[in-house]
């Protein structure tokens with residue numbers, strides 16, 4: 001029986017990124033309040049927020065310092081924009097802090113409100129820059145199969161997930177996708193990680209040559225793929241990819257929307273997986289998701305090209321009403337202050353071995369084909385047969401069932417494509433809470449296994 005609120009939801013809310021038909025049967029999980037790493041539904045049931053919302057609530061819930069930063073800024077200057085050369089303290093301070101933290105030299109920060117806007121902005125900046133540099137044909141952008149970069153038209157075109165393209169008439173022309181660096185699924189029989197990385201870099205090079213290097217402008221990558229299934233690239237992958245990109249003067253965009261701000265134990269994910277991007281997209285943990293704010297970090301040579309073009313044609317005509325919103329910017333400044341003061345990234349680094357040990361132990365479970373992850377990101381891929389890696393029939397909804405069992409156990413995890421279940425807790429989680437999270441996760445897997453056997457989906 002669906003609750004009154006659930007019925008009202010179904011009658012009124014069109015949900016993003018949701019199986020709309022299934023939702024009409026199951027109804028939504030309606031949350032009411034939250035504190036620390038816990039969220040509570042409208043019946044008062046507590047759940048560990050094992051996904052930090054959508055990979056974003058890094059400082060957890062109910063942080064009074066962030067609430068206070070927002071309230072103070074609302075009282076002082078509740079809104080101001082950055083159009084036509086206007087500005088305000090919080091945006092300036094935030095940009096300064098971000099420049100200091102950046103993993104590569106950057107010149108300016110362009111603010112926006114979401115990861116998708118950040119990645120759309122990257123596309124537009126690259127196009128504008130290449131026009132400014134007199135190479136109007138150099139416009140194609142390469143993403144990766146299973147990459148996720150958001151869902152506005154440009155960002156969704158960068159994304160490499162079929163359910164984000166089908167029937168939306170996407171990707172748009174000029175967006176291409178190269179192979180996904182997932183060794184477990186895509187390596188050839190007996191191929192080492194190293195050889196797999198070399199093959200993928202070679203394929204990328206062939207793609208650039210086939211398309212014509214004079215037409216290929218940029219490449220975008222998450223340091224660790226999130227929504228595509230928590231996919232960690234082989235160790236040498238990015239070094240090899242960067243060599244190819246540099247050979248053909250292709251601009252490298254790091255999508256740090258998930259990995260940025262401590263998720264992998266350092267400020268930026270690219271520092272952990274070992275590459276130096278030209279441009280960087282940030283969002284989510286920038287404000288610990290207390291308010292929407294995102295940004296694009298722009299290198300000096302791109303900035304100079306933008307200025308030169310603007311000098312020629314006038315207004316640099318890109319931006320958003322709420323870009324660098326002072327309240328969101330003030331909260332982001334406070335968030336960065338807390339990360340530094342409380343040494344959050346270093347604390348995460350000390351807890352990563354515990355996280356990864358507990359995660360990898362799930363790999364022994366009969367249902368789990370692969371447990372994988374890096375830093376405080378993890379995924380377990382459920383399979384019908386461990387030896388052959390045979391997946392379950394997607395129609396049987398095994399992963400969805402596991403997520404429901406986890407909810408019954410008081411844990412929020414997320415189903416990703418290919419029956420992969422992800423975990424990505426708030427960075428403030430304690431060692432005891434982390435153990436509790438994985439205990440609940442294991443119980444959910446056990447219950448899924450019992451159910452799958454009962455349904456004759458799992459033979460052994």
Ligand SMILES: Cc1ncc(COP(=O)(O)O)c(C=O)c1O
Pocket residue numbers: 054113114115116117119148149150151222226227255256257258283
């Ligand atoms: C890596 C990455 N980039 C971009 C986005 C899009 O961000 P938003 O949903 O804020 O538009 C996401 C969202 O999950 C993401 O994971």
